[in-house]
Amino acid sequence: MPTIVQRATTTKPVSFEDTSIAFSSQSNGKLRKTYWLFALMNRGWLVNLGTFFIKLAFKLQLPVKKLIKRTIFEQFCGGETIRDCEKTIQRLQAGRVGTILDYSVEGEDSEVSFDETVLEILRTIERASESNDIPFCVFKITGIASTELLEKAQAGDTLTDEEQAAYERVRQRVDTLCRRASERNIRIFIDAEESWIQDTIDQLAYEMMDRYNHQHCIVYNTYQLYRSDSLENLKKSVACARSKGYYLGAKLVRGAYIEKERIRAHEGEYLDPIHHTKAETDRDFNEAIDFCLSNRDLVSICLGTHNEYSCQYCIHLMQEHRIAPNDPHIWFAQLLGMSDNISYNLAHAGYNVAKYVPYGPVEAVMPYLFRRADENKAIAGQTSREFLLVKKELQRRKGCQVS
Structure with missing residues (x-):
């Protein structure tokens, strides 16, 4: 890069x-x-x-x-292919906003589709390595692994020989992506997902950080602050990174699966992992910003948020800590087509901003x-x-x- x-x-x-x-x-x-x-x-x-x-x-x-x-x-x-996204990439770059190419195909669940997804994400890494206009790449573990397998692994159930082999292939796919990102010096997000598979995702993310984040921050895990345990998990992960001597990448989001989480908790008769109120989520999100900036010798962050107050709160803390707006370890990110008032005004003021630009065949990105x-x-x-x-x-x- x-x-x-x-x-x-x-x-x-x-x-x-x-x-x-x-x-x-x-x-x-x-x-x-x-x-x-x-x-x-x-x-x-x-x-x-x-x-x-x-x-x-x-x-x-x-x-x-x-x-x-x-x-x-x-x-x-942005389009159906990376090439289709080029006009969007250029338009964003003209406004000093970077692009995060997000291959958003969902619903495929076969070893063949998982391998094809890996190849597509590798293409986004290669495209990102060509210029400064794509500061991050991203992938979801469920795009390259069976949700059922991830859930079974998290539950601690004994995997059959076939399942164990499948899980090793998942680890290899994750490593392939993170290794290529490291080789190309491209930062890569591992997206957060549902609580019943998130522990497995976290484990894979920290394994990759310990492998590729010792020189600088390449791999980022995602923390959904609508979960009541996320802030504490973030603090523990920073302590672990410090003890093992690697940098920690943290993408902070509020969360995207609230209805699914509440329904499953109710049906399964277990404690709802989501905060009871939005105010609690907002509090934890802003505390997470404060904590990360206080540990900026180790932590690089990206605020994935459309919340104007949280963005202003981060700006205030950056000024308080005398952190330059364009500090390469602090980014803001929003979704394409939304909150341009945040993205473009932050970029105009000199802050690091990127837009998630989903792409893929129309039918496949409908979810x-x-x-x-x-x-x-x-x-x-x-x-x-x-x-x-x-x-x-x-x-x-x-x-x-x-x-």
């Missing part, structure tokens, strides 16, 4: 209300399209209805792909898109916030009228 060129430091305040910066890369036509998309997504009942009919259309093999590709897919995905729709409904005011910001920018631009 080419040497990171640090920009001049700045202490000027960051406003997430500046829509002229947030939407500077979007034409009037593109912005109007975004406006109407969020206007529709702002209605929960319509999202539910649309999700149902899209699933039905694919099941019946109706010709809806073109419509989806020109609307929700275009908003939240990802459905989750985006559900998350927008679940996060109080999120879609309304996006909608109002776009509306504000359209009204600011001369000659743009919206109803």
